[in-house]
Amino acid sequence: MATETVLGVFAHVDTTVRALEALRARGYHDLTVYTPLPVHEIEEVLDRDRPVSRVRLFTLIGGLTGIASAFLLTIWSSMVWGLVTGGKYMQPAGSRISGSSLPPFFIIAFELMVLFAGFATVIGMVVLGRLPRLRPSASYDARFTNDRFGVAVHCAPERAASVHELLRTSGAEEVKSR
Amino acid sequence: MSDGRTTTSPTFADVNRDVLRTLDPPGNLYFAWMCFVALLLAGFFAAWTGQVWWGMGMAGKRVPQMWAMYITTFVFWIGIGHAGTLISAILYLFRARWRTSIYRGAEAMTIFAVMTAGLFPLIHAGRMWFAYFLLPYPNQRFLWPNFRSPLVWDVFAISTYLSISTVFFIVGLVPDIAALRDASTGWRRRIFAMLSLGWEGSDTQWRHYRRAYGLLAALATPLVLSVHSVVSWDFAMALVPGWHSTLFAPFFVDGAIFSGFAMVLILILPMRHFFHLHAYIQEKHLDAMGKLILVTGLVLTYFYICEIFTSLYSGEHIEKASLFWKVTATYAWALWTMYFCNCIAPLVLFWKRARTSPVVLYVVSILVLIGMWFERFNIIVPSLGHDFYPYTWGIYYPSPTDTMIVIGSFSFFFLLFLGFIKLMPSLSIVEVKETIPPPVRDRAHGH
Numbered sequence: 001m002a003t004e005t006v007l008g009v010f011a012h013v014d015t016t017v018r019a020l021e022a023l024r025a026r027g028y029h030d031l032t033v034y035t036p037l038p039v040h041e042i043e044e045v046l047d048r049d050r051p052v053s054r055v056r057l058f059t060l061i062g063g064l065t066g067i068a069s070a071f072l073l074t075i076w077s078s079m080v081w082g083l084v085t086g087g088k089y090m091q092p093a094g095s096r097i098s099g100s101s102l103p104p105f106f107i108i109a110f111e112l113m114v115l116f117a118g119f120a121t122v123i124g125m126v127v128l129g130r131l132p133r134l135r136p137s138a139s140y141d142a143r144f145t146n147d148r149f150g151v152a153v154h155c156a157p158e159r160a161a162s163v164h165e166l167l168r169t170s171g172a173e174e175v176k177s178r
Numbered sequence: 179m180s181d182g183r184t185t186t187s188p189t190f191a192d193v194n195r196d197v198l199r200t201l202d203p204p205g206n207l208y209f210a211w212m213c214f215v216a217l218l219l220a221g222f223f224a225a226w227t228g229q230v231w232w233g234m235g236m237a238g239k240r241v242p243q244m245w246a247m248y249i250t251t252f253v254f255w256i257g258i259g260h261a262g263t264l265i266s267a268i269l270y271l272f273r274a275r276w277r278t279s280i281y282r283g284a285e286a287m288t289i290f291a292v293m294t295a296g297l298f299p300l301i302h303a304g305r306m307w308f309a310y311f312l313l314p315y316p317n318q319r320f321l322w323p324n325f326r327s328p329l330v331w332d333v334f335a336i337s338t339y340l341s342i343s344t345v346f347f348i349v350g351l352v353p354d355i356a357a358l359r360d361a362s363t364g365w366r367r368r369i370f371a372m373l374s375l376g377w378e379g380s381d382t383q384w385r386h387y388r389r390a391y392g393l394l395a396a397l398a399t400p401l402v403l404s405v406h407s408v409v410s411w412d413f414a415m416a417l418v419p420g421w422h423s424t425l426f427a428p429f430f431v432d433g434a435i436f437s438g439f440a441m442v443l444i445l446i447l448p449m450r451h452f453f454h455l456h457a458y459i460q461e462k463h464l465d466a467m468g469k470l471i472l473v474t475g476l477v478l479t480y481f482y483i484c485e486i487f488t489s490l491y492s493g494e495h496i497e498k499a500s501l502f503w504k505v506t507a508t509y510a511w512a513l514w515t516m517y518f519c520n521c522i523a524p525l526v527l528f529w530k531r532a533r534t535s536p537v538v539l540y541v542v543s544i545l546v547l548i549g550m551w552f553e554r555f556n557i558i559v560p561s562l563g564h565d566f567y568p569y570t571w572g573i574y575y576p577s578p579t580d581t582m583i584v585i586g587s588f589s590f591f592f593l594l595f596l597g598f599i600k601l602m603p604s605l606s607i608v609e610v611k612e613t614i615p616p617p618v619r620d621r622a623h624g625h
Binding site: 112134 | 189190191194315322323324325326327330331334335337338341342345346349353356357359360361372375376377378379380381382383384385386387388389390393394397398400401404408607608609611612616617618619620
C-alpha cells in the first residue's frame with residue numbers, strides 16, 4: 001500500500017502537542033516526531049500507546065554476562081593455575097567453591113558487570129534507535145536539531161489533504177508532502 | 179549580539195549559535211598556548227626516552243622509595259578524573275540542573291585525566307613494551323594473575339572506568355554532533371554525519387536514548403565510588419604504617435571529588451572568559467561548584483583529623499612513630515603545605531562573594547590541586563620512608579627525569595583538552611536547551 005508522508009514544521013511546543021492530540025483523535029498513529037531535545041509534553045502524548053524502551057533488557061543481559069564471565073575467569077584460572085599467596089591456594093585443587101578466595105572475586109565481578117552492562121546499553125540504544133543511518137530519512141529537516149519541531153504523518157495518499165489542513169490549523173509554520 | 183551579560187534567557191537558536199561559535203578557527207593566543215604546551219610535552223617525551231634508554235636509575239626511585247612521584251601523580255590524575263562522571267552521572271540522577279552547562283567539559287576532563295593517569299603505570303614499570311603483562315589472564319609466561327591482589331583489581335577498575343566514561347561521553351555527544359552536522363558544509367559535514375551515526379532526533383531515537391542515558395548514569399554512579407576505593411586499597415591492603423586503615427576508601431573518594439572540582443574550575447573559568455559563555459555558565463553555577471569544593475574540603479579535614487586521632491589512639495607505637503616523623507621531620511614541609519591548601523584555603527569559600535568571584539575561585543582551585551598532589555605524596559613517600567625497621571628507612575630525592583615527566587603529564591592533559599574544545603562542542607547543546615523554557619505560542623495553554 002502506497003503511503004504519503006506529510007511533514008509539519010512547528011516553532012512551538014504547545015502547537016506541536018495540539019497537532020499530536022488532534023492527529024491521535026482522528027486515528028493517525030503512524031507518526032514520526034522530530035525534536036531538538038527530549039520534550040516532556042510531547043513524550044507524554046506519544047508514550048500513551050508505546051511500550052517502555054527495551055534498552056533495559058540489553059543492560060540486564062549485559063550485566064549478567066559480565067558477572068558470569070568474571071566468576072568464570074577468576075575461579076577457572078585459580079583452579080587451573082594453583083597460585084599460592086600468603087601460604088594459601090587461591091582455589092584448592094579439586095575442592096568445591098566454598099574453599100576458594102571468593103570474596104575478592106566479587107570486586108572483579110562488579111567491575112565487569114558495569115563494563116558489559118554499559119556496552120550492552122549503548123548497543124541497545126543503537127540497535128533499537130535504528131542507528132547508524134547512512135542517509136537521512138525523507139522527512140528529516142536540518143532545522144530539527146536547532147529550534148524547530150517536526151511532525152511527520154505517514155498516511156494514505158487520499159487523506160493527505162485533510163492532514164495538511166489539520167497540521168495547518170494546529171499552528172504549523174510550514175506543511176509539505178514528501 | 180549577546181555579550182552574555184544580559185539577563186534575558188537565550189532561545190534555542192541562540193544556544194546553537196553560541197555553542198557552535200566556540201568551534202570557530204582559534205586566534206593567536208590559542209596557538210601560543212598550544213606551542214607552550216607542546217614544548218613541555220616534548221620535554222616529557224625526551225625525559226621518558228632518556229629513562230628507557232639509560233634505565234630506571236634516571237628516575238629518583240631508590241629502595242625503599244619505589245613508588246615515589248610516579249604513583250603519586252598516577253593517583254592524583256585518577257582523582258582528577260572523578261569529578262566528570264560525578265557531575266554527569268550522580269548529579270544527573272539527582273536532577274541537579276546546574277550541571278548541564280559544565281558537564282561536557284568535565285566529562286572530557288575525566289577521560290583525558292584517566293588517560294594521563296594510565297601513562298604512569300607504564301612509565302613506572304619501566305619497559306612499557308611489556309605493558310600487556312599487566313592484563314590479568316593466565317598465560318605461558320609464568321605470570322599467573324593473583325585475583326587477591328588490589329593491584330589486579332585496579333587494572334579492572336581503571337580500565338572499566340575509562341571505557342564507561344568514554345562511552346558516556348560519546349553517547350552525550352551524538353545529538354550535538356548531529357547539530358554540528360546540520361550547521362556545516364562540505365567534508366566537515368560528511369565527517370560529522372558519520373560521527374553522529376545519522377542521528378535525527380526522532381521520537382523513537384529519543385525514547386531509547388533517554389532510557390539508555392539513565393541506565394548508564396545508574397551504572398556509572400557506583401562505578402565512580404568504586405574506582406577510587408579500589409585505588410585506595412592498593413595502599414590500605416598493605417601493612418605499611420600510615421596506609422593500613424579502613425578509612426582509606428571514603429578518604430580517597432572524597433579527596434578525588436575535591437581535586438576534580440578544582441580542575442573543572444581551572445578549565446571552565448578560562449573557557450567562560452574567552453568564549454563569552456557568561457549566559458550559560460552563570461554565577462549560580464560557580465556558586466554551586468564553590469559550595470561543593472567547600473563541602474568536600476571540610477569532609478577531607480574531618481578525615482585528616484580522624485587519621486591523626488586513630489593513629490594516636492591505636493596504641494601502635496610504629497603507627498605513632500610514623501605520624502610523628504611525617505609531622506616533624508624531612509617531609510614536614512609537604513605535610514603542612516597540604517594542610518594549608520586543603521583545609522585552610524577552601525574556607526574562604528564560606529563567603530558568597532568569594533564563591534562567585536572567578537579570581538578567588540581560580541586561586542583556591544590551584545591551591546587545592548597543589549594540596550591534593552601533596553596529599554598523595556604524603557601518603558606514599560613519607561610512609562615508605564619510615565616503616566618498621568630502621569634499615570629500611572630512606573629519603574627520596576627527585577631527579578630531573580621524573581620531575582620533567584610529572585610536569586610533562588600536565589602538558590599531555592592540557593594538549594588533549596585544548597584540542598577537544600576546538601573540535602567538539604564543549605557545552606552540551608541539548609542539555610543547555612533543556613534548562614531553557616521551551617518556546618510556547620499561547621502562554622495560557624502552557625503550564
